[in-house]
Amino acid sequence: MHEVNEDSIKLREEVFAYARRRLEYDPAPLDGPQSPEWLQKNAGKTISESGIGGSKALEIFSEVLAPSTISTDHPNYLSFIPSAPTEASKLFDLIVSASAIYGGSWMEGAGAVFAENEVLSWLADEAGLPKGAGGVFVQGGTLGNLSALVAARHSASQKLISAGKPLPTKWKFICSAEAHSSLKSAAAVMDVEIIKAPVDETGHLRGSSVSNALQRAGEGVFAIVATAGTTNFGIVDKIDEIADVAKENQIWFHVDGAYGLAGILSPETKPIFTGIEKADSFIVDPHKWLFAPFDACALIYRSPELARAAHTQHGEYLETLTESGDWNPSDYAYNLTRRPRGLPLWFSLATHGVAAYREGVRKNIELAKQIAEIIRGKSDLELVREPELSVVVFTKKGWTLNDYDSWSAKLLARGEAFVVPSSHQGEPNARFAIVNPRTELSSLKAILESMDEES
Numbered sequence: 001m002h003e004v005n006e007d008s009i010k011l012r013e014e015v016f017a018y019a020r021r022r023l024e025y026d027p028a029p030l031d032g033p034q035s036p037e038w039l040q041k042n043a044g045k046t047i048s049e050s051g052i053g054g055s056k057a058l059e060i061f062s063e064v065l066a067p068s069t070i071s072t073d074h075p076n077y078l079s080f081i082p083s084a085p086t087e088a089s090k091l092f093d094l095i096v097s098a099s100a101i102y103g104g105s106w107m108e109g110a111g112a113v114f115a116e117n118e119v120l121s122w123l124a125d126e127a128g129l130p131k132g133a134g135g136v137f138v139q140g141g142t143l144g145n146l147s148a149l150v151a152a153r154h155s156a157s158q159k160l161i162s163a164g165k166p167l168p169t170k171w172k173f174i175c176s177a178e179a180h181s182s183l184k185s186a187a188a189v190m191d192v193e194i195i196k197a198p199v200d201e202t203g204h205l206r207g208s209s210v211s212n213a214l215q216r217a218g219e220g221v222f223a224i225v226a227t228a229g230t231t232n233f234g235i236v237d238k239i240d241e242i243a244d245v246a247k248e249n250q251i252w253f254h255v256d257g258a259y260g261l262a263g264i265l266s267p268e269t270k271p272i273f274t275g276i277e278k279a280d281s282f283i284v285d286p287h288k289w290l291f292a293p294f295d296a297c298a299l300i301y302r303s304p305e306l307a308r309a310a311h312t313q314h315g316e317y318l319e320t321l322t323e324s325g326d327w328n329p330s331d332y333a334y335n336l337t338r339r340p341r342g343l344p345l346w347f348s349l350a351t352h353g354v355a356a357y358r359e360g361v362r363k364n365i366e367l368a369k370q371i372a373e374i375i376r377g378k379s380d381l382e383l384v385r386e387p388e389l390s391v392v393v394f395t396k397k398g399w400t401l402n403d404y405d406s407w408s409a410k411l412l413a414r415g416e417a418f419v420v421p422s423s424h425q426g427e428p429n430a431r432f433a434i435v436n437p438r439t440e441l442s443s444l445k446a447i448l449e450s451m452d453e454e455s
């Protein structure tokens with residue numbers, strides 16, 4: 001299995017040929033899911049004592065399994081948060097896979113860790129964090145938020161312990177009522193209370209709401225979380241106001257920018273992120289809007305040593321690493337073994353330069369504005385909220401969830417677009433999440449027009 005021989009070389013060429021075909025699609029077919037029964041019938045039993053051979057396994061993947069997955073990089077994939085990795089980042093992901101690099105420690109992965117840290121420093125700089133800020137690329141925003149909150153609670157408890165004060169009976173953190181579900185999940189994992197502060201009429205969490213929540217919460221609040229780009233609407237909380245409340249009360253300030261913080265790269269939208277420079281930690285997911293492949297979340301701390309104190313794993317076999325004083329990425333999140341998943345972004349950034357990223361993000365925001373304007377001009381469509389970044393949410397008069405569902409299913413079945421319905425305050429709606437610089441206004445218009453077929 002590990003030998004380089006005639007068979008492995010033949011298989012290598014077949015795999016490269018497949019990868020080349022997939023990379024050359026322009027765009028890749030949208031494709032779509034199949035039922036377990038269909039997959040069972042068409043893929044058959046692939047795991048056996050003797051193996052089916054690489055060529056056969058690749059054939060099943062390319063003809064049955066791959067077409068049963070939606071291409072998240074299709075320009076008309078507009079649901080959830082899509083992905084739009086650059087060609088350079090996808091190509092480099094192949095190299096990462098071929099290189100067997102351990103990204104958890106400096107000792108084993110110094111070169112890779114150095115390059116990942118370059119990217120993290122750049123992101124910290126863009127956000128205005130001081131020199132010395134740093135962190136790690138984790139699997140996704142869910143793990144990034146959890147790891148930041150674990151560091152925040154550890155830091156709060158250490159402060160109380162060193163002051164000889166008792167620990168609270170229940171730890172708590174405050175976030176927006178519209179914050180991402182991963183925060184609720186983090187609260188459950190950490191066994192802490194999540195306090196959801198109400199947003200204003202435009203969907204923003206404001207400092208006053210956080211202050212009220214803080215007063216009502218009593219003791220034990222270890223973190224305040226602002227969202228820089230809510231998932232459903234792309235709304236950026238009033239970061240500056242919230243940061244001030246956190247600072248006045250000496251509480252850790254975390255910013256969940258998993259999707260939206262990439263918007264800081266566009267000079268037009270940068271001002272709405274004011275206050276991010278006061279964050280104790282923040283996350284932004286390159287697999288969302290920084291044009292990198294799955295899966296990568298940049299988790300950055302103002303004072304990484306606080307995260308290190310919370311997260312370093314100790315064990316006899318690890319002492320050689322933990323005692324070294326080196327920068328070990330594993331120390332900054334709830335993880336140990338890790339792929340150097342920041343490298344595809346590093347390569348693409350190094351290749352194209354930051355300006356190309358600013359332009360990609362700016363273009364998406366501009367497109368969101370253009371399609372919002374068109375929606376505004378149609379009497380049967382209504383924007384649910386004004387788009388702030390690149391998410392546009394709207395309703396069609398008289399439509400029920402069934403109408404949205406059947407429209408969405410038809411678009412996917414025709415291979416035209418992937419636009420699943422969302423909802424707000426119990427009302428179904430349609431939602432475009434635009435993160436792909438190759439998404440075109442003409443396609444978005446055609447998708448809007450396809451709604452008329454349903455009526």
Ligand SMILES: Cc1ncc(COP(=O)(O)O)c(C=O)c1O
Nearest residue numbers: 081140141142180182231258259
């Ligand atoms: C604002 C926000 N935070 C956190 C997450 C979770 O990120 P992930 O899916 O990478 O775990 C998401 C995902 O969409 C998000 O939009």
